[in-house]
Amino acid sequence: MPIEAEKILPLLAPSFSNPGGLYSYVARTEKRQQNMGLLDLFKSKEKNETQATEKNTTVSFDVLRDDGVRAMKMGEVAFAAKCFEAALECKEDTVTLSYLAEAQIRMQAYDQARPSLEKLVDCAPDNLTLWLLLSKTLGKLKDYTAMKTTSEKAMQLDATSGEAKYYAADAAFHLGDPFNAIALLTQAIQLNDQLAEAYALRAKILSAMGQYQEALKDTTQLVQLQEDEDYILLHATTLAAAGQTEDALQLLQKLLEYNPFQQEAILKIADLYIRDSHYDKALEVLDQAIELQPEFAKAYKARGGIKLHLNDKAGAASDLKKSLEISPELIQQIEGEYSTLENQLNDRFKAMNPYQF
Template sequence: MGNFFTSLFSSSKNEDSAEGKAKNDQKNFDILKYDGIRAQKIGQVAYAIKCFTEALNIQEDFETMNYLVSAYSMANQTEKALETLNRMIEIESDHVQTLLTRVSVLFMLDKDAEVIADCLRVIELEESNHLAWFLMAKAKRTTGDQLGAIADLTKAIALKDDFTDAYLLRAEVLLALKQGKEALPDIEKAISLAPEEETTYLVRGKIHESLGNLDAAADDYQQALDLNPFNEDACILKGTLLITKELLDEAIAFFDEAIEIRPDFAKAYAERGRAKNLKGDKEGAFEDLKKSIELNPEGEEAKKFEGQHANFENKTYMPF
């Protein structure tokens, strides 16, 4: 494909008339667009981006822009995807799917305040769009408007009563507001709708734990692990719950198994170290903590040692 673009455009040199140029431009546009589509399908994303970009230099085409956004996203060129989406919305300001696509890109760029504006625009166009209410709730949660998030999720659920993600998110928001009892019916509904979704069991486990129902919480964390033995959150939650219940030997044995499955599991080393420290095994605790920091030098355990380097080397400071 090295000489593709050169040969493509050289064919138009002898086209002198306006009609001939227009026909040749349309031909080149079509070739570039569909060659880009084929390239994208087989994973040649960089070449697809080049094709779509060259095609758009010939003709501003909404569909081709959409393909370009997808290619940019695949290539993790999120800012360029946003630039293209901005132009698409200039062309068709009422195109709901484009607005929702821009919302997804804005989330990736942590521009949650801008998400809310786009969701409001979608709702203005389609008040019954349950996804827009849900996405606006996600943004409000991140920006600190928890009550607004609950209101939006309630609207989303009213529009779509089998909206699993909305029940799950509302349960998470209520839990964050320390309203575990109010959160429980939502997470029960989410589990009934998606019984194979491990995240729902994690959230229910956290709710049970917040309410003091530790055995029920342990069962939920184990259910999540049964669905996915590599779920790190479930592993840490179950292990730390064993520590909370002062079942230190069980906690250590549990983390032993987790580390055997995944030897680079930094957080598991840290939590096993905490259990060992509570048992009085200072040497074992230190070695686990040291291993955790080696595996994740930017993690929370490492941050606890900032300014404590000498104490760490002398094993005189254990931030458990």
């Protein structure tokens, strides 16, 4: 069908809506198309720049994360943590965050590990391992109220987890509920009879209650599970408390043969000799310890106490002076432990104290 003149003429002729007629209309249309082309060009450039930035970010993230993993394997934990932190600044990633939390725990930076673990449990609220790690970290930070909450969450996730009950018991004990702690520890041991920490904590609580024979059962089992120095010391202390002094001394002597620098064992041996009034033996142990470790402040302090008891005031003053030169904070222990006569000696020492306490 032919185009009617009255319909095409308005396009050719100028008008208010179309000044300049068809030629002007075409010109404007072409210009608009050109402008659209420039706009598309800018948009394309902006898109390419965004993609390039995202690509660079991804590359940086991958490099930093992988460097951190390699550093962890090499034992460079502090450097690894910095790599993981930098990677997480590029983008959020739960796996990398878990690497960072592990590094922070290995560095014993528990105050830093806490927020990392809290983020992880928010991302994976059904992950038992994360709740156990968070409970342990809170225990290291001595936040036992929060530890109680997280360990209860862990028990809800798995009622058969001995570790969860152990952390709940640890929290209960430090919050002043020893009987509930013992009940939880008994359950923990029933669920996992290889859980050394549970035996150790129950032994400490029972000893504090004066139940030394019951505690001794736990420490005996404990040293059979692990030949750990701290556990051997706990067993020896429990033996002594149960009246088995000779057995305790033999165990401590064996520990010193293995590690002659074990200061707690040295002090415990000296203390056991002092209890039985064997001051000469106690002095001999401490003399050997000081010769081996000249900066052993607590040994000087213990020897000074023996010398004072034996009325060697000059020797006692010299040892106490030396102990405080090495560890000035011992002044608080000295003031709290010594009798009136000994406090008089302390007054004399303070007059000579270079730290002016």
